[in-house]
Amino acid sequence: MxxxxxxxxxxxYFDWDKRKDKLISFLKxxxxxxxxLQEAAYDDRLKEMYENQVQEINQTLGYKDxxxxxxCEMTKWHKEPINWLMYYGLGILSKFKIKSxxxxxxxxxxxxxxxxxxxxxxxxxxxxxDVINVHLENSDDGSKAHLIFLLDWCRKRNIKPIxxxxxxxxxxxxxxxxxxxxxxxxxxxxxxxxxxxxxxxxNKEPITLDYIIANKNKFDIIDVKCITDSPSDHNxxxxxxxxx
Numbered sequence: 001m002x003x004x005x006x007x008x009x010x011x012x013y014f015d016w017d018k019r020k021d022k023l024i025s026f027l028k029x030x031x032x033x034x035x036x037l038q039e040a041a042y043d044d045r046l047k048e049m050y051e052n053q054v055q056e057i058n059q060t061l062g063y064k065d066x067x068x069x070x071x072c073e074m075t076k077w078h079k080e081p082i083n084w085l086m087y088y089g090l091g092i093l094s095k096f097k098i099k100s101x102x103x104x105x106x107x108x109x110x111x112x113x114x115x116x117x118x119x120x121x122x123x124x125x126x127x128x129x130d131v132i133n134v135h136l137e138n139s140d141d142g143s144k145a146h147l148i149f150l151l152d153w154c155r156k157r158n159i160k161p162i163x164x165x166x167x168x169x170x171x172x173x174x175x176x177x178x179x180x181x182x183x184x185x186x187x188x189x190x191x192x193x194x195x196x197x198x199x200x201x202x203n204k205e206p207i208t209l210d211y212i213i214a215n216k217n218k219f220d221i222i223d224v225k226c227i228t229d230s231p232s233d234h235n236x237x238x239x240x241x242x243x244x
Contacts, residue, residue: 001126001243002222005033005212007133007164008236012041013053023231024060027093030238034122035063035093036133038166038234042070044085047068054091057203063093069103071135072114090118090165099122106149106219108183109142117150117165118188124221126243129218130154134165143169147178160215162241168205183213184221186239192226212239 002065010023027035040053050056054068071209076082078187092098101120108114118133132154136146147167154161163183170174172187186192187208194210223240230236 001124002117003124003129003162003195003241003243004030004032005034005036005162005164005239005241006030006165007036007038007210007212008230008232009038009135009166009210010040010053011234012039013043019231020120024050024056024057026227026231027057027061030236032238033095034131034162036131036164037093038133039093040068040091040134041074042068042085042087042089052089052091054093058093059091061097065094065096065098067098067101067118067120068091069101069118071105071116071170090116090135092118092120092131094116094120096121099128101121104153104198106146109137110139111137111142113137113179115142115146115168119159119161122193125241129160130159130242132161132163132165134163134167136166136168136233138168139171140145140171140174141169144178146172147175151178151182160218162212162214162219164212164237166209167211168209169211170209172208175211179213182217183215184219186212186221186224186237189221189239190224190226192224192235193235194226194237196235209239210234212237212241214239214241217244
């Protein structure tokens, strides 16, 4: 069974009036089986219209199932304090039933800010699979420590997942050294740049932060593409993942 998988950091509600239609059109065109969304938001000012940004997007797309989990409360918008409740978090859109999901907030490493991963069990025609959407700490030490935590978390639970998202890992060699033995890795199949700096970015050089990796005991990744005409500051990564 082949599962088309896409990951994109959607950049919260930044310039949403200009980007929303482009993002939805892009997701509709790709028509992926699984979509992993990072920095999806909850904005209390919109609660009468939308439960959260994932549900807002899916009103148009109509995926069979979706899930959103809060990750971090936002206290500022464009560096200015806000007086309303806003979170960013993680979301998954799925053409298959999402049987269960859980959000794990990771221990702080170098930053006093919440990062985490969203684990979901997906019911497919070929059996259940585990998928994990990640948003790891945006520092070299933090992303490495968080990835080590995540891999150990999976091993302890005997989970052999597809893991996708914003790893915030600027040093690709670190990711490869930690995961190559157990996982097929999108970047090894087709190297790419997934992040282009903006005026708001901490990173000022084009780098790779976004990956799709799949446990070799259960999956093969057979094709990878990174989309450069992006509806966000991150370039979406697409992969065809085969369930063995």
